[in-house]
Amino acid sequence: MDKIAEFRTIVDHPYLYLQKLKDQTGKKIVGTVCSYAPEELIYAAGALPVRLFGSDSGIHRADLHLQSYCCSLVRGILEEALSGKLDLLDGMVFPHTCDSIQRLSDVWRLNLVKPFHADVVLPVKLSTPSALQYLLDVLKKFKTDLERGLAQEITEAGLIHAVKIYNAIRAQMKRLYQLRCENPQVISGQDFHTIIRAAMIMERETFLEDLAAIIVELTKTASEKKPSGTKRLVLSGGICSHPDIYDAIETAGGVVVDDDLCTGSRYFEGMINENLPPLTAIAKRYAERASCPAKHAGLTNRGEGLLKMVKDCKAEGVVFLLLKFCDPHAFDYPYLKEMLDRKKIPSLLLEMEEQTQAGGQLQTRLETFIQIL
Amino acid sequence: MNDDKFDFLKTLGIYLFGQAKKFSLRFKKSPTMKDLMMVYYSEAKSARLTGKKVAWITSGGPVEPLIAMDIIPIYPENHGAMIGASKMGAGLCEKAEAMGYSNDLCSYARSDIACATVNGGPIGGLPRPDMLVCCNNICGTVLKWYEVQARYFNVPLFILDTPFCHTGYSEEAARYVRAQIDEYILFIEEACKKKYNFERLRQVGHLSYEGQQLWQAVLDTAAHRPAPMSAFDAFYHLALIVTLRGTQEAVNYYQQLLSTMKDRVARGISVVPNEKYRLLWDNIPIWPRTRWLSQKFASHNACLVADTYTSAWCGAMKYIDESKFLDSMAEAYTRIYLNIGVDEMAKMVIEMIDKYDVDGFVLHSNRSCKPYSFGQLDIQRIVEKERGIPCLMIEADMVDDRSFSESQISTRIDAFMEIIKERRFKFK
Numbered sequence: 001m002d003k004i005a006e007f008r009t010i011v012d013h014p015y016l017y018l019q020k021l022k023d024q025t026g027k028k029i030v031g032t033v034c035s036y037a038p039e040e041l042i043y044a045a046g047a048l049p050v051r052l053f054g055s056d057s058g059i060h061r062a063d064l065h066l067q068s069y070c071c072s073l074v075r076g077i078l079e080e081a082l083s084g085k086l087d088l089l090d091g092m093v094f095p096h097t098c099d100s101i102q103r104l105s106d107v108w109r110l111n112l113v114k115p116f117h118a119d120v121v122l123p124v125k126l127s128t129p130s131a132l133q134y135l136l137d138v139l140k141k142f143k144t145d146l147e148r149g150l151a152q153e154i155t156e157a158g159l160i161h162a163v164k165i166y167n168a169i170r171a172q173m174k175r176l177y178q179l180r181c182e183n184p185q186v187i188s189g190q191d192f193h194t195i196i197r198a199a200m201i202m203e204r205e206t207f208l209e210d211l212a213a214i215i216v217e218l219t220k221t222a223s224e225k226k227p228s229g230t231k232r233l234v235l236s237g238g239i240c241s242h243p244d245i246y247d248a249i250e251t252a253g254g255v256v257v258d259d260d261l262c263t264g265s266r267y268f269e270g271m272i273n274e275n276l277p278p279l280t281a282i283a284k285r286y287a288e289r290a291s292c293p294a295k296h297a298g299l300t301n302r303g304e305g306l307l308k309m310v311k312d313c314k315a316e317g318v319v320f321l322l323l324k325f326c327d328p329h330a331f332d333y334p335y336l337k338e339m340l341d342r343k344k345i346p347s348l349l350l351e352m353e354e355q356t357q358a359g360g361q362l363q364t365r366l367e368t369f370i371q372i373l
Numbered sequence: 374m375n376d377d378k379f380d381f382l383k384t385l386g387i388y389l390f391g392q393a394k395k396f397s398l399r400f401k402k403s404p405t406m407k408d409l410m411m412v413y414y415s416e417a418k419s420a421r422l423t424g425k426k427v428a429w430i431t432s433g434g435p436v437e438p439l440i441a442m443d444i445i446p447i448y449p450e451n452h453g454a455m456i457g458a459s460k461m462g463a464g465l466c467e468k469a470e471a472m473g474y475s476n477d478l479c480s481y482a483r484s485d486i487a488c489a490t491v492n493g494g495p496i497g498g499l500p501r502p503d504m505l506v507c508c509n510n511i512c513g514t515v516l517k518w519y520e521v522q523a524r525y526f527n528v529p530l531f532i533l534d535t536p537f538c539h540t541g542y543s544e545e546a547a548r549y550v551r552a553q554i555d556e557y558i559l560f561i562e563e564a565c566k567k568k569y570n571f572e573r574l575r576q577v578g579h580l581s582y583e584g585q586q587l588w589q590a591v592l593d594t595a596a597h598r599p600a601p602m603s604a605f606d607a608f609y610h611l612a613l614i615v616t617l618r619g620t621q622e623a624v625n626y627y628q629q630l631l632s633t634m635k636d637r638v639a640r641g642i643s644v645v646p647n648e649k650y651r652l653l654w655d656n657i658p659i660w661p662r663t664r665w666l667s668q669k670f671a672s673h674n675a676c677l678v679a680d681t682y683t684s685a686w687c688g689a690m691k692y693i694d695e696s697k698f699l700d701s702m703a704e705a706y707t708r709i710y711l712n713i714g715v716d717e718m719a720k721m722v723i724e725m726i727d728k729y730d731v732d733g734f735v736l737h738s739n740r741s742c743k744p745y746s747f748g749q750l751d752i753q754r755i756v757e758k759e760r761g762i763p764c765l766m767i768e769a770d771m772v773d774d775r776s777f778s779e780s781q782i783s784t785r786i787d788a789f790m791e792i793i794k795e796r797r798f799k800f801k
Contacts, residue, residue, distance in 0.1 A: 065750050067768070069477065069740050096537055099513045103747035105539060106715035110751055121536040121546065124509055124516060130552040131534065137545035294513055296532055299524050325477050327743065331517030334473030335524060351475070 003210045003217075004191050007198040014201045018050065019088050021203060028090040028150055033077060033104065035267045035292065036095035036122055038139055040282055043204060044154045044162040045146045047090065051200035053241055055079040065107045071325040072353055073239060074100045081112050091116030091149055093142075096124075097294040098328055116149035118142060126287045126297045135283045143279070159278040165204050166272065172211045173199070173268040177258065179218055181313045184232065184255040185225040186218050189246025192256070196263055228255075231373045234310050235259040236336065237321035238329050242352060245321065245362075252366040254373075258313040260306055261321070266290050293328035302332055303339040310345055316373045318347040319366075346373060384419050391415025403629045406612060409622060417445045418500045426503040426565060429522065431515045433685075434508035434533060435706050437581050437619040437698070438557055441574040442565055447499055448616050449518075453481030456488065457660025457772035459495040466773045480741045480772035482518040489525060502528055504564045506557075510535040510712040512744045531560045535707040539714045542704060550703040571699075578698030581619035585687040587627035588614045592687075594634040595678040596729050599643030601634045604654045604677040605667040606644065614686045645676040650793050653725055654680035655752070656737035656745050657771040662779075669783065673790040679729040681722060685710040688721070715748035719755040726760050733793045738768040740776055763796065765789040 010017045018029050028047035032039065035051075042049040054076020061082035062075045080086050092114050094105035105119055120142050123131040143154055176195065179186050195214070199207055231254040239262045249256060259265055270289035273281040290305050291297040310318060318340055322329050333349065340347050348369040350362065395412045398404045420427045428439050432450040439446050456462050462484050468491065469483035470476050476483075484494070492498030505528060507519035516532065523530035533553050536546040562569050591610065594601050610630060617623040637644075652670065654677045659666065670677060689709045694701040710718065726734065734756055739746050753764045765785060770776035 066747055067738055067750070070743065070747055097513075099744040100747060102513075102537055102539075103715065103744060106748055107751055109539070109714070110716055119537075119539045121539070121543075123536070123549065124513070124534045125532050128556070130549055130556065133552075134536075134545055134549035137548070141543065141545060293517065296516055296520070299520055299530070322475075327478060327514055328517055330475040330478055331482075331514075331521065333475075335521070337473060 003214050004194060007194050007202075007210070010201055011194050011197040014050070015085055015088060017201065018048075021048070022088060027203070028152075029088060030091040030093055030116070030150075031086060031089045032093045032095070033074075033101055034095045034097045035262050036097055036120070036286065036295075037093050038095075038120065038142060038282060040159065040162040040166050040272070040278070041139065041143055041146055041154065042093065043165065044158040045150050045152045046158075047150055047152075048203055049093070050089075052077045052080070052086070053197075053239065055083070055085075065111065066103075069325055070100050071323050073241070073323060073326075074104045078104060078107060081108065089114060091118070093118045093120060096121040097292060098326070100325075100327075116146075118145045118149065122286070122295075124294070124296055126291060126295050132283060132287055135286060136279060139279045139283055156278070160274070163272045163274060163278050163281065165208060167274065169199060169204060169208050169211065170268045170271055172208065172215055175215055176211070176218075177265065177268075179215070179222060181257050183222055183225060184230070184257050185228055186222045189250060189256050190243050193240065193243045193246055193263075196267070200263075200267070230255045231317065231370050232257045232313065232315045233370075234306070234313065234315040234318045235261055235264070235321055236306055236318055237261055238323050238326050239263045240321055242321075245350075248363050248366055249319070249370075252363065252370045254317075254366065254370045257315055258309050260290060260302075260309060262292065266292065293332040300335075300339070303336050306336055307339060307343060307345075310340075310343075316346075317369065318345060319369070320347060320349045322349065322351050324351050324353050384422055387415045388419030388422050391419060404626070406610060406626070409617070409626065410612060413616065414496055417447055418496075420445055420500055427500050428504045428506050428564075429499070429502040429519075430506040431508050431511060431519070432615055433511040433706065433709055433711070434506050435554075435557070435702055436616075437577045437702070438554075438561055438574060439506070440617075440619040441570055441577040442561055442567075444504075444561070444565065445500075446616065447502065449485040449499065449522075450481050451612060451615055452488070452494070452496075452499055453484055453772055454658075454660050455496065456484045456494050457774075458663065460661045460774060461494055462661060462772035463774045465493065466775075476773075477740070479512075479514045479518070480770055482514055482521075484772055486518070486521055486525075489522065502526055504528055504560070505530040506533070507531070508533040508535060508706065510706055510709050512711065512742065514743075529560070529564065531557060533557060533706070535712055537712055538708055538717075542708055546707065547704065550707050551700065554699060554703050575698065577619040578702075579695060580621060580624055582690070582693055582695050582698075584614055584618050584620075584623045584627060585690050585693075587624060587631055589684070589687040589690065591627055591631050591634055592679065592684055594631070594638055597638045598651075598730070599641070599645070599648035600651070600676050600678045601637035601642060601644060603644045603667065604680040604683065605658075605663055607680060607683040608658045608663060611683045611686065618686070643676070645671045645674065647674045648676045649674040650733065650790070650797070651676055651678045651729060651731045652733045652735055653678070653722070653729060653731045654682070654735050654737070655722065655749065656739045657682055657742055659737060659739075659767075659769045659777065660771055661774045662769070662777055665779070669786055670790075673786075673794075675733075675790060675793070677735065678731060679725050681710060681718075681725065684725070711744055715751050716755075718748065719752045722752055722756060723759055726756065726762065731762065732797065733762055733789065734764040735789075736764060736766045737771075738766050740768065740770045741772065763789060763792045 030047045031052050039049040059079045062078040125131040233254045270285045272285045426444045428444045429447045436446045465484035465487040468487035488494045613623045689705040692705040
């Protein structure tokens with residue numbers, strides 16, 4: 001599909017795309033590092049929020065600031081910044097999530113001069129009234145910070161428009177998830193992943209238009225593609241920077257039908273209520289959507305969510321895709337696995353380094369796992 | 374004999390032992406740390422006989438509201454340190470790994486999580502909690518760790534969320550934390566099924582403040598040349614300001630310790646014989662190797678006179694208003710050493726370098742503690758630039774001895790001390 005090929009070019013060379021966009025439209029680009037970045041606000045300030053994923057080449061500049069036991073996502077992002085690749089950014093937004101991102105913000109502030117640097121210190125709890133009040137206060141403050149930092153007023157109308165665009169993207173993505181769940185043959189894992197990554201980079205209105213076109217096309221061809229009897233899997237974890245994993249799963253006779261990933265459903269899940277004041281509604285979505293393990297929304301919410309996902313999409317197994325040195329996910333893994341075990345749902349743990357390629361050993365492990373399903 | 378009966382008798386034994394010890398301390402002029410810790414743990418471990426509640430709490434958490442309601446606070450991190458010091462860390466960490474916890478996770482958390490399931494470790498496990506209090510002012514790890522324990526023990530968990538202060542304490546954070554202090558009080562009332570005693574909290578607040586002042590005064594004595602105590606002594610004496618902050622016992626203990634240190638200063642007694650070089654330590658101790666490290670540095674006539682770790686329990690005193698303890702507590706607990714930006718941490722390090730007049734800075738890059746360790750390289754650079762003193766970074770782990778490479782670290786310490794010695798020679 002042409003659109004997806006275009007997306008792939010953008011995902012493979014995001015900075016070329018962004019530089020071109022900047023040159024042509026003068027749009028400001030703001031980097032973010034987490035799915036809790038309030039993108040609607042950045043978008044309403046006339047800037048394009050871009051989720052950073054770090055370098056895929058060797059990390060050495062970042063070694064001067066972060067030890068080797070820091071995850072490769074955080075080290076990789078710093079590496080790109082220090083190497084000058086991110087000079088095109090007009091600002092950086094650091095939502096408070098894990099200890100590593102928290103210190104990345106400090107290191108960034110001390111070593112890289114950016115026109116605009118914002119810490120969005122969100123609450124860790126998402127389940128109490130005082131936390132929700134604080135969350136709203138933080139969003140209000142972030143709005144002021146953005147307006148000052150980007151010298152651009154955020155109007156009520158602008159905010160409502162941003163919410164509409166983001167909601168429309170989320171609605172389309174939900175449709176895409178449904179399509180894949182109904183018949184995983186409609187789109188390859190690689191292509192699916194490409195769309196998700198493009199959603200975090202591209203000018204959002206352009207993306208929305210293209211996405212809608214892709215979905216129309218997929219819906220049309222869906223009936224022609226017969227389900228192939230492959231094993232249905234759910235991916236769970238943090239970020240997936242290894243699109244190769246999808247090929248490896250498909251080669252091994254499996255197919256991903258849903259995910260609980262930061263580069264996946266957690267980014268798109270939940271609509272913003274358009275009948276509420278925009279900031280209140282944005283805060284509400286954070287409180288209600290599936291949480292990152294660095295946030296607290298109850299003791300077993302993530303486990304229950306995973307079980308429901310497996311049931312709803314009729315998956316036969318779960319593959320945990322954990323980034324090495326990602327503490328919040330590593331802490332949740334034993335209890336999630338135990339909850340799956342109790343329901344007799346098989347799971348496989350894959351610990352990934354950012355640069356890990358889907359090699360022979362990975363392939364064998366996937367094949368062995370998929371065979372027992 | 375069935376298990377319940379055996380368990381009861383064991384608990385009774387622990388209780389009687391603790392009470393006997395407590396009674397004997399009445400006749401002892403200055404109880405030792407070991408005496409006090411024995412009484413503390415035996416009272417905690419026999420709490421179900423005496424009907425007292427036990428709360429597990431994070432090391433940076435506000436303990437005063439618990440103490441004021443006679444709840445016994447238990448510190449899994451202190452337990453982690455004991456596990457590390459008794460060299461039982463590697464075994465328990467391996468057990469946690471077998472349970473599915475990655476060996477890259479915090480070794481306090483790993484050893485505690487493993488220990489809870491087997492009642493192992495140096496004191497046969499911690500007493501079962503009636504509630505859990507988790508304050509994330511030290512790290513995000515404690516949140517995950519306490520979630521694990523809340524699921525395991527099936528007891529209520531209170532989370533005191535202290536927003537990170539990258540560049541200051543925001544108004545909205547102040548409101549949020551203050552509101553949570555009230556929620557904390559309600560949580561305690563609920564757990565104890567009785568009205569909160571605010572009068573008692575005022576007294577506990579005063580004692581806590583007094584204890585912190587005394588602890589700071591004890592640490593300050595090491596500014597004297599030669600130092601009467603080292604950071605290794607501080608690591609040992611720290612236990613009470615962590616666990617029994619807000620009690621008369623802690624105040625008495627540190628008064629006694631302060632007078633001992635003052636006496637040593639007056640008589641010119643140094644903890645390291647022939648103290649020639651003075652060093653500052655950063656990060657949590659390498660518990661299984663404190664003795665080895667202490668001897669290693671002493672062999673170079675070097676004394677670790679101060680550290681950023683033990684001073685963290687009195688570092689936010691400037692924010693406490695004794696007359697408004699409950700209100701000021703919110704700020705003091707939010708602005709502690711680990712919950713602030715790297716630049717502010719570097720500033721505090723430089724203040725310590727000047728105050729204790731040190732010749733070098735030793736940083737423990739602690740695989741277990743990301744918020745303490747990430748940013749150290751920048752702090753090191755700032756220190757080198759601002760004060761020009763040699764710095765040494767040692768990569769190890771606070772509990773898990775498998776991460777300690779003795780020969781490599783020994784060589785690096787020798788080389789570091791050579792630089793310090795040459796530098797001294799040049800400047801003289």
